[in-house]
Amino acid sequence: MTQGSFVPGHRGPAFVAGEVVCCLFQGSRLLVARGADGLPQLPQLDAAACGLPLKSAQYLGRLEGRHCYGLHLPPQAKLPGGLELLGLRALILEGNDLASALAGQAFQLLEWERTHRFCGSCGAPTTPHAADRAVECAECRIVYYPRISPVMMALVHRGNGASGELLLTRKPNYAPGRYTVVAGFVEAGESLEQCLAREVKEEVGVDIREPRYFGSQPWPFPNSLVMAFSAEWAGGEVDPDPAELEDAQWFSIDALPELPEPVHISRQLIDDTIARLRGS
Numbered sequence: 677m678t679q680g681s682f683v684p685g686h687r688g689p690a691f692v693a694g695e696v697v698c699c700l701f702q703g704s705r706l707l708v709a710r711g712a713d714g715l716p717q718l719p720q721l722d723a724a725a726c727g728l729p730l731k732s733a734q735y736l737g738r739l740e741g742r743h744c745y746g747l748h749l750p751p752q753a754k755l756p757g758g759l760e761l762l763g764l765r766a767l768i769l770e771g772n773d774l775a776s777a778l779a780g781q782a783f784q785l786l787e788w789e790r791t792h793r794f795c796g797s798c799g800a801p802t803t804p805h806a807a808d809r810a811v812e813c814a815e816c817r818i819v820y821y822p823r824i825s826p827v828m829m830a831l832v833h834r835g836n837g838a839s840g841e842l843l844l845t846r847k848p849n850y851a852p853g854r855y856t857v858v859a860g861f862v863e864a865g866e867s868l869e870q871c872l873a874r875e876v877k878e879e880v881g882v883d884i885r886e887p888r889y890f891g892s893q894p895w896p897f898p899n900s901l902v903m904a905f906s907a908e909w910a911g912g913e914v915d916p917d918p919a920e921l922e923d924a925q926w927f928s929i930d931a932l933p934e935l936p937e938p939v940h941i942s943r944q945l946i947d948d949t950i951a952r953l954r955g956s
């Protein structure tokens with residue numbers, strides 16, 4: 677089941693019976709079915725009859741009326757016939773948006789659950805919180821919520837129309853010839869605007885003005901929320917940080933290098949900015 681209406685929720689019935697939609701992970705790989713179109717789909721299983729030794733469950737919501745769960749499968753579990761294991765990154769790149777979003781959410785929640793079984797302050801076991809999607813220390817009552825790490829993404833541009841240019845960067849581990857935008861984690865005590873200016877200055881040495889929000893994308897490797905902005909170049913020469921980057925340079929919008937796949941918000945930000953520069 678990959679299309680249709682999804683209603684998110686964090687409290688649902690225990691994983692006990694009936695047909696449910698599953699984001700079933702064995703390690704970091706997800707169990708998928710293949711639809712008639714060949715695209716990966718989340719399997720529907722009868723929770724009572726599937727025979728799987730399911731370890732834990734995070735409730736995700738209802739997809740076309742069916743309850744939806746994220747679960748871990750033990751490493752030795754025998755997989756049901758007709759299903760295959762697929763890496764989460766591969767699922768996202770294959771372009772099934774709803775399955776990718778649900779599986780990404782499930783993966784983040786399961787990882788959070790796995791790494792918060794004990795209190796970081798006193799070491800006592802945690803238990804599910806009564807009201808929120810959270811766990812609570814049984815002894816000192818500290819509440820731990822799912823961890824989300826904000827990442828700022830900046831596409832710096834200058835010029836208009838045919839003379840428009842984008843400042844793009846390349847790290848050593850990228851695919852050959854590929855460039856993308858500046859990105860970095862928000863630091864404690866920092867506003868998004870301060871983070872944007874700092875990351876651009878640190879990574880490529882230039883100043884920016886008039887940041888413009890484009891959009892956001894959860895990125896579950898392991899728990900990022902990417903917030904994408906474009907910004908005008910305000911001064912300074914490009915000076916890539918050698919600790920982070922292999923290269924950074926201005927590219928004409930008519931002579932761009934290889935870019936990230938369209939599923940990435942970085943690519944959507946680049947495409948949107950080019951369209952605005954061409955139209956201005």
Ligand SMILES: [Zn+2]
Nearest residue numbers: 795798813816
């Ligand atoms: Zn505690």
